[in-house]
Amino acid sequence: MPDKSTLDVVLTPNLLTLYPLQGKVVVVIDVLRATTTMTVALDQGAAKVIPVESIEECLSYKDKPNHILAGERGGQKVEGFNYGNSPFEFMDGVVNGKTLVLTTTNGTRAITMASSAKEVLIGGFLNFSALTRWLINESSDTILLCSGWRDKFNLEDTIFAGAVIHHLKEYFLVDSDSAFAAEKLYLNSRRNMLHFMKQSSHYRRLARFGVVNDIKYCLRPDLTNVVPILKNGALVRADVTKDMV
């Protein structure tokens, strides 16, 4: 029987340089709200989602047909953009068949930083089971990359990583302090995650902007089987049906 693959947690993008990515799968996590919104867009029929780091790069797609530009900085919609980073903005058919070009404070940058990995996936509570099934099936060395807040540690991404650790630790070799701590924090939070999240700085930041419903949505598990995967610089739906365990 072959050795198990490894599963580890990187608590902020600033620490990613300490981890070799070659041959590995990286799951980028930005629960509030980028990875949730990207997954919703693909679930709602978007052909693809292009994550871009800068507002300028986002604007360079302005005149392309069937492209929708969206952006957020500091938790708020970028001025002059028609769409921000709320998952609710991308329901009701607005992205169906379109390409969403999205730039956010933390999540899109983390995706760019991970792009030398073998595969880059996007995870959030809404695709938790589909994502974890994909990871078990793929069975490669895997890094759960928390997007954090301006390179600092954040609570919500760590708790999500901890949930993945908790559910996958029998399938993978899990052996780091960051994975252990993330799992503990998840176990502390899971009976009342919203209450626990109220302690997080980003919850309080977003609550000031009146988007508590966004937060509640971002914590709801298993709303979709869509797992976004990075292909040629754009996120598309991973094939989650074939060879499933």
Next chain:
Amino acid sequence: MPDKSTLDVVLTPNLLTLYPLQGKVVVVIDVLRATTTMTVALDQGAAKVIPVESIEECLSYKDKPNHILAGERGGQKVEGFNYGNSPFEFMDGVVNGKTLVLTTTNGTRAITMASSAKEVLIGGFLNFSALTRWLINESSDTILLCSGWRDKFNLEDTIFAGAVIHHLKEYFLVDSDSAFAAEKLYLNSRRNMLHFMKQSSHYRRLARFGVVNDIKYCLRPDLTNVVPILKNGALVRADVTKDMV
């Protein structure tokens, strides 16, 4: 009444560049074992402890009278050195009146990185109460810097930082996700810290080297009132008697 000063936790030295240090107090934490050993040396009468980053720099003090060289890499004594990084090596008068020059894998580097702060202190369980009293009395913006393991997150330093947060949060403004998480992990561990620590990668690393007694010693609280403070590149005993609250 003046605003409270801030108290925050930096989970690894790699993240320290995200935090301005000017005018702040930094507490460097390397529970297993550098900050414990440094504190023991000063408690046992060492005139000062010079933390140096490299083995070469340490060796440059070789011919100076009354200097004792000590060093550890990867958890083990550096070959050719008479002393490593075990607190037990510096008891029984060996450092009395001497200068200890010490290089370790993580802790001494973290001290160098913090040296632009207003004050740099050294903390561990053995001087917990003396340290926290000093911080309350000083009442400056304070950063608890976990030394980590080769720039990655580690459990034992985070738990110690969480203990400080738990005991000082009524005196300081505590408002970050890293501080919240550290406190939670401390609360998870405090009923049986040794058992909890057995999950940490550095515990397992040190246990392989047969130094479980070192670990037990490093977790014992309040063995001394000595608080090491950095003055002109060397750690000396902070004055913990004057103006105590």
